[in-house]
């Protein structure tokens with residue numbers, strides 16, 4: 001299994017280009033099959049989850065033509081199968097977006113129930129509640145969700161909690177459900193807006209995306225379009241915290257600063273200088289950072305996908321910080337790994353209490369999930385000595401060319417897969 005080996009201590013300095021947003025792209029690829037015309041999608045991140053979902057879309061019979069790493073042409077006119085294979089849902093939960101897309105277009109869909117994952121049980125009851133409200137019969141048969149409807153119809157749906165996935169999945173199905181649908185308590189994430197914008201470019205009639213009330217007027221057909229994915233605010237924030245934790249100076253390019261406001265506010269609160277440009281942000285951390293309290297919330301609150309990254313940064317800050325995770329029930333699995341690097345972190349329920357230390361020391365750690373894995377890399381970059389991160393396949397699910405981008409900022413990091421390569425790295429860096 002591949003690992004990252006890191007020699008910490010270098011402040012990260014320079015410029016980095018942010019790729020397209022993984023969590024927008026996954027839903028947009030699913031939505032693209034809702035027309036029999038061709039949809040051209042640009043600014044795709046070249047990450048494992050995207051490549052797996054493209055395989056799932058090809059598997060059900062759609063034409064998938066990968067023009068290059070970041071561009072794909074999809075045509076859903078040749079779809080033969082409305083049932084998605086278990087191997088895809090096992091690899092990426094977001095294959096469940098094909099439920100809303102297939103149900104909206106074909107009035108039937110079959111997708112295996114996604115399991116939980118490393119950050120929590122992650123039920124999809126709100127997705128199913130929305131499909132039923134739109135007139136679909138939804139059953140769980142042999143571990144698969146089987147949804148079908150003679151005809152879908154508009155509905156007034158109140159989500160019991162803010163759910164990005166449920167908002168997007170219901171929005172897709174409702175876009176082709178005759179009548180008017182209102183989704184109350186909708187998620188407001190930028191990627192929800194991106195999916196709504198794509199659907200509207202395909203001829204849908206969706207208003208209010210980005211607010212907590214989305215209004216949809218169902219249309220009979222959708223048509224082809226060309227669309228470019230928004231930049232990934234989570235990848236951007238990850239590099240912003242890499243600058244903060246290593247006392248660096250990074251210009252993060254190709255971002256939408258508005259999408260980063262909660263992250264920027266916290267970085268400034270702990271003592272970073274953040275300068276905003278039209279499509280870039282510059283983060284400078286010249287001195288030891290200060291403690292803070294942070295609680296994860298649905299957008300525009302502080303993002304849960306940035307929770308491990310701020311925690312590892314606060315591990316080196318002056319004072320005691322409190323990090324509260326209000327979205328997922330099990331998103332502190334990295335805490336024990338971080339403690340092995342010398343951090344003083346204590347998890348009580350959904351709260352981590354972090355007493356900042358002067359320094360972290362390199363150790364062998366294991367990535368428990370995507371964002372925690374990236375955060376442990378940040379910890380290794382800030383630590384003294386050598387850190388080896390195992391199970392980096394999690395990180396490759398959501399970060400394009402992660403080690404290359406970090407190396408371009410002066411990081412001593414390599415992807416290795418043998419003891420020999422580890423020794424070679426150690427010899428080289430001394």
Ligand code: EPZ
Nearest residue numbers: 023094122123124125126127162163164165166305327328
């Ligand atoms: C999306 O997951 C993202 N994944 C997650 O990013 C992100 O952490 C999350 O939104 C919150 O922003 C993708 O977009 C592919 P939710 P999603 O539905 O849609 C509960 C990453 O690192 N819930 O907003 O699954 C759920 O258990 C990943 O890129 C229900 O109870 O998140 C959670 O506690 C990790 N029933 C809360 O709501 C439901 O039917 C929010 O989940 C749906 C959700």
